[in-house]
Amino acid sequence: LDKILAKSNPEQIDLYYLESVLVSTGWNKNDDVFQPSITWAARTTPEDKQFNFMHDENDIIGHITGSYVVGENGEKIESPAKFDIITEAVLYNSWTNPENGDRMQQIIAEIEEGKWFVSMECLFAGFDYALIDPTGNSKLVERNETSAFLTKHLRSYGGTGEYEGYKVGRSLRDISFSGKGLVSRPANPR
Numbered sequence: 001l002d003k004i005l006a007k008s009n010p011e012q013i014d015l016y017y018l019e020s021v022l023v024s025t026g027w028n029k030n031d032d033v034f035q036p037s038i039t040w041a042a043r044t045t046p047e048d049k050q051f052n053f054m055h056d057e058n059d060i061i062g063h064i065t066g067s068y069v070v071g072e073n074g075e076k077i078e079s080p081a082k083f084d085i086i087t088e089a090v091l092y093n094s095w096t097n098p099e100n101g102d103r104m105q106q107i108i109a110e111i112e113e114g115k116w117f118v119s120m121e122c123l124f125a126g127f128d129y130a131l132i133d134p135t136g137n138s139k140l141v142e143r144n145e146t147s148a149f150l151t152k153h154l155r156s157y158g159g160t161g162e163y164e165g166y167k168v169g170r171s172l173r174d175i176s177f178s179g180k181g182l183v184s185r186p187a188n189p190r
Helices: 036-041 098-112 148-153
Strands: 015-024 032-034 050-053 056-071 083-092 117-132 138-141 166-183
Touching: 015 056, 015 098, 015 117, 015 166, 032 036, 036 083, 036 166, 050 083, 056 166, 083 098, 083 166
Parallel strands: 032 166, 050 166
Antiparallel strands: 015 083, 050 056, 056 083, 117 138, 117 166
16 A cells, blocks of 8 residues: 555545555456456446445445556556556544544554555446366356356355366456455455
8 A cells, every 4th residue: 555645635634645456357366357348337436435444334444535547557548458446545543532543543554564455345236257267268157047056156155166177256247346445365466
């Protein structure tokens, strides 16, 4: 996480400014797959959403102020391809309760030491299956009555993430990013 000045309302003394990669197109460590065109359509949905601690919606520590898209090498892009959605956010660093203030100062210090990461949160209206064979070839399989048996093989539903030699992932559809959590282990290594 790099400390930056967010676009809106910069240099407030009670806010800690940062930006981070919210999501990258492709396959993450949770076996969720973000297709470029679907992720592109959701690129502005993270704005004005919660920033919480360890995915606990009862522990809000800030909010997302903006988002933009960059290519793999950090260049700004204007069309769907392999890309990252970067979010700008603020953490609240002024609290009337001294315990909360001390806690946030510790969290901010650990962010600056590189001990924390972010993890996106999203809502989605459905999914298809992403499959990768042992040679690395991939394909999408529409989720329907015939293919729905693959759900039990997805790790997010208690499966092993494999089916007959294929790695099986969940290709999300109709995404709306609903926030992000400050976490110790991210699903996206970028």
